[in-house]
Amino acid sequence: MVFFPLEKIHLLYDGYQKAFQVGRLNLLLIQSDGTPYLIENRCPHMDVALTTATQLPGNKLRCRAHGIEFELESGRPQGPLANTLDCLKKYPISFDGNVLGIELDAN
Numbered sequence: 523m524v525f526f527p528l529e530k531i532h533l534l535y536d537g538y539q540k541a542f543q544v545g546r547l548n549l550l551l552i553q554s555d556g557t558p559y560l561i562e563n564r565c566p567h568m569d570v571a572l573t574t575a576t577q578l579p580g581n582k583l584r585c586r587a588h589g590i591e592f593e594l595e596s597g598r599p600q601g602p603l604a605n606t607l608d609c610l611k612k613y614p615i616s617f618d619g620n621v622l623g624i625e626l627d628a629n
């Protein structure tokens with residue numbers, strides 16, 4: 523496994539939201555209620571990037587395209603289309619000293 527650094531921990535704050543490209547992965551790093559989340563930067567509804575999605579109270583993220591909300595903790599969509607959509611794709615966060623990132627296979 524190879525560690526890919528994304529951000530220094532002290533630069534995170536509630537409301538932080540930034541997109542990263544790591545190889546072929548398009549990622550979105552978010553901090554909400556003191557917890558960092560690393561998700562695929564793609565809405566499961568119609569594949570729109572979530573870079574400008576709105577963070578909501580209760581660890582939720584609202585896609586700007588059509589307003590669907592997702593729970594960050596579980597990744598589950600909310601609302602009437604919830605049963606027809608996939609969850610947000612989440613990635614485990616790794617740490618190396620004071621840096622947060624992602625570990626991926628070297629291949």
Ligand code: FES
Pocket residue numbers: 565566567568569570585586587588589590
């Ligand atoms: S593309 Fe995100 S809600 Fe439709």
